[in-house]
Amino acid sequence: MTYMTKQNTVFSWLVRHKDIREKTFLKTNIRHIPRMICLHTERSNEIRGLPIVHHRKYVCDLPPNHRFPMGKFPRVLHFLLKDQVITDKQVCVPNLASEELLGCVHTKEYLDDFINGKIEEKKQKRTGFPWSEGIVRRCRYETEYPAFFRTWTHQGGTVLAAELALQRGLACSTAGGTHHAFPGFGAGFCLLNDLAVAAKHWMDNSTSRRKVLIVDLDVHQGDGTAFIFQEEPNVFTFSVHCGKNFPVRKQQSDLDVSVEDGMEDKEYLETVQTHLPWLLESFRPDLVLYDAGVDPHWEDELGRLRLTDQGMYQRDLYVIDTVVKKGIPIATVIGGGYSRNIDRLAIRHSIVHRAATKVWKQQGL
Ligand SMILES: [Zn+2]
Numbered sequence: 001m002t003y004m005t006k007q008n009t010v011f012s013w014l015v016r017h018k019d020i021r022e023k024t025f026l027k028t029n030i031r032h033i034p035r036m037i038c039l040h041t042e043r044s045n046e047i048r049g050l051p052i053v054h055h056r057k058y059v060c061d062l063p064p065n066h067r068f069p070m071g072k073f074p075r076v077l078h079f080l081l082k083d084q085v086i087t088d089k090q091v092c093v094p095n096l097a098s099e100e101l102l103g104c105v106h107t108k109e110y111l112d113d114f115i116n117g118k119i120e121e122k123k124q125k126r127t128g129f130p131w132s133e134g135i136v137r138r139c140r141y142e143t144e145y146p147a148f149f150r151t152w153t154h155q156g157g158t159v160l161a162a163e164l165a166l167q168r169g170l171a172c173s174t175a176g177g178t179h180h181a182f183p184g185f186g187a188g189f190c191l192l193n194d195l196a197v198a199a200k201h202w203m204d205n206s207t208s209r210r211k212v213l214i215v216d217l218d219v220h221q222g223d224g225t226a227f228i229f230q231e232e233p234n235v236f237t238f239s240v241h242c243g244k245n246f247p248v249r250k251q252q253s254d255l256d257v258s259v260e261d262g263m264e265d266k267e268y269l270e271t272v273q274t275h276l277p278w279l280l281e282s283f284r285p286d287l288v289l290y291d292a293g294v295d296p297h298w299e300d301e302l303g304r305l306r307l308t309d310q311g312m313y314q315r316d317l318y319v320i321d322t323v324v325k326k327g328i329p330i331a332t333v334i335g336g337g338y339s340r341n342i343d344r345l346a347i348r349h350s351i352v353h354r355a356a357t358k359v360w361k362q363q364g365l
Helices: 010-016 018-024 072-082 108-115 121-127 133-142 159-168 194-204 223-228 265-283 309-325 342-349 351-362
Strands: 002-004 037-040 043-046 170-173 212-216 235-242 255-259 287-291 330-333
Touching: 072 342, 072 351, 159 170, 159 194, 159 287, 159 330, 170 351, 194 212, 194 223, 194 235, 194 287, 194 330, 212 265, 223 235, 235 265, 255 265, 265 309, 287 309, 309 330, 309 351, 330 351, 342 351
Parallel strands: 170 330, 212 235, 212 287, 235 255, 287 330
Antiparallel strands: 002 255, 037 043
């Protein structure tokens, strides 16, 4: 296992930004925020329980036998409802992210080309997706925002999950985690960087600049996110990934933990447990965005690690519980996961929502 940081040691980074931390740290008292209204299908409802962000247009058509398991998104919600982990009263439906919002991370030229179908074929190949209006719509919903929040009508995001987390302490999306997207191009099945847009948006939209910790436990390095925030002291990027996996050319996160092929549950959990507590204590984020990718699973077609379902559950439970117990809002996205068996994959992705539900109940949120 190797550790990499921008300044060689994380401690030097933390010392350098200590003044910023102390000025901007806000203690969040989530118990005194009133219940909020959210949208389910066409009508407004009060959310009861853990907020779950989902849109039926998270899916779009792909060519036959395409490797990306597009069908997983509605199946995640299906299994959560079927297994009575959640009720439909918990589901929040987003609107399309606006170009204005996406522009806080992505270049105008790229957004213009992407939205209007002007991405050249070579660049489309790099993303792994052929361009279509459907894929644009899907990605913009994934970077969602709800119509209810009139104050923010031009904004979007895994932003919604983050907003709900800031209001309620914890919220989960049924999509998101497209961490390979850069400001000016897409890559590795990622076209818009929802994590970066949410972090940037919620960092900027507060009087004292919120500090955001991105915990990226997808098996692939969050290279796009690391690049976007390489000079940003108020966003800390923490990535645990398999060193030999995609992308070949890694970027530098604030903390990279590169693990060897074949790592199993115990060692993986210990790796996360080694770093998360001191990161929370030292950086003191006002918001955590958690990419709970399930591609470290032993059955995953693109991962190279050997985590079990139980190992993934323990990981998600540990991360969410540790953050919530510190009183820090946390929003989760599902990240990567690859299998031709869509239902097995969807159930695997729903592990994070199951873990979040347990924390929600235990902590009395
Ligand atoms: Zn991945």
